[in-house]
Amino acid sequence: MTAKxxxxxxxxEIMKPWMAVSDxxxxxxxxxxxxxxxxxxxxxxxxxxxxxxxxxxxxxxxESEQRLYLVAAWHEAPVFTPRExxxxxxxxxxxxxxxxxxxxxxxxxxxxxFTEEECVKLTLxxxxxxxxxxxxxxxxxxxxxxxxxxxxxx
Numbered sequence: 023m024t025a026k027x028x029x030x031x032x033x034x035e036i037m038k039p040w041m042a043v044s045d046x047x048x049x050x051x052x053x054x055x056x057x058x059x060x061x062x063x064x065x066x067x068x069x070x071x072x073x074x075x076x077x078x079x080x081x082x083x084x085e086s087e088q089r090l091y092l093v094a095a096w097h098e099a100p101v102f103t104p105r106e107x108x109x110x111x112x113x114x115x116x117x118x119x120x121x122x123x124x125x126x127x128x129x130x131x132x133x134x135x136f137t138e139e140e141c142v143k144l145t146l147x148x149x150x151x152x153x154x155x156x157x158x159x160x161x162x163x164x165x166x167x168x169x170x171x172x173x174x175x176x
Contacts, residue, residue: 026162050143060151066117067155105135
């Protein structure tokens with residue numbers, strides 16, 4: 023895929039604060055949970071660039087291959103903690119809003135495993151990754167991170 027444009031050079035004045043928000047939410051919860059959420063959202067949105075990035079980043083952070091593969095079918099997979107399952111359910115609910123999915127059950131699970139502050143952080147994380155999925159897909163981005171470069175060289 024060839025990039026259609028580079029949003030960082032086309033609109034740096036708005037991409038800079040977008041990156042700041044992205045960086046802030048990426049460090050607001052435990053790293054393993056953040057990567058699982060970003061991967062799940064990217065799978066639902068069909069963003070190959072983001073799936074590639076977040077699986078590589080998760081592997082480099084020590085995430086197991088089994089759990090990465092099973093994010094696509096997390097409902098049936100016994101390898102996720104109740105907290106992770108609540109986060110993945112919330113990710114599904116918010117990412118699929120346009121499909122008419124209710125989020126009441128997902129909210130109940132979320133409220134059981136996350137503080138109010140963490141609920142806000144997780145919701146912002148999901149919104150940011152959904153935004154990145156759309157930016158990458160819209161502009162044909164293929165972003166290489168240190169993790170993806172290291173895995174490609176291996």
